[in-house]
Amino acid sequence: MRRRRLLAAHAALVYLFLYAPIAILVVFSFNRARQTAIWEGATLEWYRSLAANELILTAVKNSLIVGVSSTIAATVIGTLVALALGRHAFVGEGFTRNLLYLPIIIPEIVLGAALVTFFGALALRLSLWTVVIAHIVFCVSYVAIVVRARLSSFDRSLEEAALDLGARPLSTFRRVTLPLIAPGIVAGALLSFTISIDDYVITSFVAGVGATTLPLQIYSMLKVGVTPEINAVSTLLLAVTVALVLTAQRLERRPADRGAGS
């Protein structure tokens, strides 16, 4: 009994450690003081001035464009890569598999510099789309690794059964394989989106005209002082992300429940 209470206290401390800074950020987004560290009473002023701050809003828009488009592309490519690696033996398979880890292992700053040199060699003008391409590069690895992990616990006999029972390969994929690996795909996509939305180093290298994302915007404000508007926009993003994760979890649970019921 005492041990359980000790465990609960320990868990509470861990959660406090993880979430207290975020809670403080949310609380301070309602702080009247301009100074970030002193509480002077509640206000919605920062949300109002945020609504009028064109720079931050454009940055949020850019971040969402980059986050959503690179996540979609990376999820499709990454899933296909994971499927290829997970079920086919081909020449250079091990090499390809190791290659996947490269964008995760090499320092961001090296990847950023490499990408900008690459774009330079192609004479590709830097823009928001070069940011999207760069984000796809490292997001593909994350998706592929997560989906591959899901595939490794995948029971191939289910697919074989479907094929035996006369399903075409495409419908086997759609109705058997895809639902089974869907949690992995969704997890990979969420991971991609999260990493994309807060990437600073690589983005700062490859962003072109009009491609300021939220992290770049926040860094550029450091010289003149970060305003509480940043707390407000972070709180809103947090709310959106939490809503997304909850929705994803609900969606994930549904097919499994249906399967169990029938």
Add this chain to the structure above:
Amino acid sequence: MTGRRSVVAAALAASLLAAGCRRGVEPPSPGPGEKRLNVYVWSEYLPREVIDGFTKRTGISLRYDLYDSNEAVLEKLQSGVADYDIVVPSDYMVRILIQLKLLRPLEKTRLKNLGNLDPAFLDKSFDPKNAYSLPYVWGTTGFGYNRTRAQGSTDSWAPLFDPKNRGRILMLDDMRECFAVALKFLGHSLNTTDPAILRQAADLLKRQKPLVKTYNSSDYENILASGDVDYSHGYNGQLAKVVARDPRRFGYVLPREGATIWMDSVCVPARARNVESIYAFLDYILEPEVNASIVNGISYASANIPARKFIRPEILNDPAIYPSEAALARCEFLEDIGEATSILDEYWTEVKAQ
């Protein structure tokens, strides 16, 4: 069976990549009849009304991005594929950009308002004869202090070396700026290359280190404002914001021994493409009224003489923004000190590693 599936996969991946690339290659250059200008500038350096006024007057649409360090400008211009037409780097970076041939020489005959600039801010060693750059704003590196905590005289660098202020001092995390403070306090030029004098300065900084709470170049003004330090070395513009919010509690000092003077300049990247728009913009920001609205909007001094008529008196008469000529005469620009840089590097490592 599986063979066909991988063909489908490959085709899908290829078409996706192609779609991504096609959008990437799409030239960001202006469409027919549309004039554009892409500006890359420090945060809070270009007031909204100046941008709107420019577009209204010329029909040129101005897009701008913000950066937080000079190195960001260097990286973008070195990539060779950034579409910026105007950048605003600091003095030492102008020198580097010129050396790397990343800037385009200015055709000064195209600027009819060039005469508005104060000759005292022209022809500096980082860009002789202003072949590549024009002064945008300038300022000094002094210190901000908390009036309620400071004792004794505050018109000198002395409080930053006073053991009484142990743990209440913040210094910029910047080698040249810290050495400039030590050298000026010892009564030398901040561009001295004499190894014996540099050694003395390094020893002074080493003795100062136990008194320093932190070395910080990004949000030092907030640290001063929150009361965590009483003295903060820093750029006048950033400290001025703290002073303006609570002038009874905070002050800015340009020490009597002298200090660094810095300048950010407008330059045109070598690969800039919207040439007509560039000269329209440069001439526009040199106009007295426009220049004054920049100064009024961002609280940094400009080098434009006729603009002073239109600058708000509280800015023009603020010695932290527009210091007296006598005070200014004791300030120096940071020059390239060549070989001595490596000596400073070594000494700075000693200071930081202590």
